[in-house]
Amino acid sequence: MISFFNPLLLLGILGAGIPIIIHLINKKKAISHKFAAIDFILQTEKRISVKFKLRQLILLILRTCLIIFLAIALARPFLKNFGGGVAEKNTPTSNVIIIDNSYSMQYADSHETLFTYAKNTAREIINNLTKDDEAAVITCSNKTLPVIPELDYDKKHLLDFVEQLQPGFATTSVTPALDAAIEILTSAKTPVKRIFLITDLTRNGWDVQWFRSGNEKLRNHVSRIHIIDLSGGKPLKNIAITHLEPKLELSERNGEGNIQVTVSNFSSAPVRNLMAQVFIDQKKVTQGFFNMDAHGSETKEFSFTLEKGKDHSGWIEIPGDNLTVDNKRYFTIHATNKINVLLVDGDPKTNIYESETFYLEKALNPGREHSSPIKPTVCSIQEINNILFANFSIIFLCNVETIPYEKIRELETFVKDGGAVIFSLGNKVDANYYNTSLSEFLPHRLHTTRTFSGNSPLSEEQPLSLKPAEPIHPVLRILSEADRTALSSAKFYRIFYVDPKVQGMSKTILSFSDETPAFIERQIERGRCILFTSTMDRDWTDMPIKPFFLPLVQQLCRYLSGGAGEEGQNEIIVKQEWQSPCPYDMEKIEITNPEGTKTIVQPQLTNNEKSFLYSETYMPGFYAITIDGKPHPQFPSYFPVNLDTVESNLDKIEQKELTALMGGINVTITTSRESEGREVLLGEARKTLWGTILFLTLCILCIESFISRK
């Protein structure tokens, strides 16, 4: 039975009418001429007319055949099941076509990408199926995407799906795809079950361990595996940016940006003077040259100046090669100002160690001034009138007895504009004053103090300790497990009880061992207030001298300033999940991918923690985070997503190795990118005819030109 790889091209046979039409037109166009000596023409014609007409007829037939044969040859005919003797002959088959859509398939030769070849191959396979054959199409990047998860008889349906396939940005993962294929074929009722794997055969996609158990499954459920290596069996060379680490050093005016870049050469030839360019905020800021030996890599640092107070996005780029997608890598740097924190000491002492804010200041800025992203400023309550709150991001009011009325109003504006205020209590705090004058800030009304055992002879009970409130507040996420456990090591001898009734939108961050709130957060418009029901010095607790105190207060500041001060966002890899803690009052954020597709992300509760999870990181680039269309101070403006560089290494798995892995399985491997090589594979018992027809066409052309010139 004759079939065609490109049956649409058979329409070209219609072109056979052209010579006939031309013949008829020429005949019509023949001019008339009245001629006296027509007898001689007739005599001549008698002799040559038959020859002439025969010649014309032969030429017409040859020209018609030429077009018909050419159209047939282009449609690439073949004899199906020609002298085969293969099991599949005349037997319905079930087929799963696995198309490797990992980013290495974007490798392009001078004509097309491997992925385009893969799609063409899939089309050929589908076109070769008979009406009794069924097929499914799946992809095999690191997350197997079943395009047609069920076997389908409708070729058009299958072809439409193949047409819609796009190359991905993930890594190859053959074995899950094989698992999926086995699952699909298990339900098939046909006697012949085949898997077509169309791939570049890069080594990284093959999980050798899987074959220990997978081999048996393949043997039991699959009649034959056809592997089509689109790389043509040749090694593929590639140069890629394999690592990128941005850093930021803060100075008073501008930030010093620094990026460490590793470029790897995945080819057997050395690479010299490869230029890498660094772009920040769409502008080229620096460049450098890489020299790499064969299969080597080089790491370089690029430095640049960043304007403080804003987020910066950038990328590094190397010149294009056959695989361009891994020649660019993205990063963001959050070069915001240092967090200015005002510490209002309500109980300053001559002896500095006894001052209310001593431990707090040290915890916020433990070393040299410029080494911490937090810049604390200490003042007494008397000095508060000379200070403008707007110059600070966070204000600690530590054991403050009273606050001037004007400053309370200023504090109100400060908080509503996005500032944060933390009230820590102490012996100078009057609950009535706080409950009346500062009630708009407090998450709970203050009640009375209570003293526990310890140094105080008045104590009746054991001192309290701290424990995280459920769910875990984002502030505590940075604390290690050890630090979280260590929370219980702090002893609280005296605390303020608060009214159970919550004021406004409040949330407990930490509570005492008796379940009374210790750190309580309240959202007030764009700002926050935190009430700590004990002291920040050692008067009522030993917490300031505990190891977790420093990370706790620093993280508290970072959290309250919207995450500012972090050196950079951890790199997200394509298809990795992006996660960010959810402020308790936030209901949704919007994430816009590099193609401009906006996704509304709602918080999810995982491990007792409310977080935003976004898993649609299908492509590299910058993903914008917005709330109601605008950036939010609690989130970076963007997060970068980059490729997994494992896929950049295009080293191939050897055919011998592959055959060994699939021992006992009926495997055919073809390395041809062009169809003729695959035809043997596709048809098993199939004879191609187009070569012969093309030869015949050429012969006809020669005969035609010989006869027409004669």
Next chain:
Amino acid sequence: MPENPFDPVTLSKIANMELRARLVVDGVLSGIHKSPFKGSSIEFLEHKEYSPGNEIKHIDWKVHARTDKYYIKEFEEETNLKCYIFIDTSGSMGYKSTGISKLEYASTLAASLSYLLLNQSDLVGMVSFGDKIVQYIPPRSRITHLHVLLNTLTTLKTGGKSNISGILNEFVEKIGRRSLVIIISDFLDDIKKIIHQLKYFQVKKNEIILFHILDPYELTFPFETITYFESIEDDRRILAEPKAIKERYLAELNRYLEQFKQSCLENRIDYWLINTTTALDQSLIKFLARRESASRPFHKG
């Protein structure tokens, strides 16, 4: 450069046939001393027994010496040359590729010859024919007869098939002895039949001159593109690729011409093949010059 007044095309522009003939003949005669056409003067016919009243000068004394009887020689009436010009007006004579048609050329040639002959007081008659006789003008020698001939030539129209042998057959009895028979035609007919008929004229000692008029396209077949060739005389039509048949056509034509010429030569018929692009004076000069230098029909080579 002034136009050659004897160019067939130039001549065809001269509407008056007499003027055409005069132009040609005067030009031709200026180069020839005397007429090459020689009519019979006194021709012996038979012996007749003398009877009183006969002129004594006509007694053949040699016969008397042998037989001792008086016989007188009887002679034919002494006349000038009697010429019959047969002009073919069949459809094929109307063919013209460029310049003038074969009939126009033939008419001018006939007019020129008539003028030439009448000028030397010969008798000139004319027959125009296609598949039958269109017009017959008996021979006369008066110069006014020229106008009759020329008027006839001017009004000739082509039509019908050519039937030369049939026409000649009709005239075998009509034409007397020792006449000059000039046939102007394209002879696209059965030449065997024509030659066969001409032999009857020869028996009567008539001199025959054939002017074979052909168009240059008929002689060279210069067509390029695929063409429907249509017969002028009937409704035959054929599609042919000229390039393909040219060689064969020319071979057929040449074979025919050669055969015709050979037949004429064998039968002592004066044969002239004329291309309608040949200047008429040149055709005549060559023709007359050769006739003058030859006592018998000269065949153009």
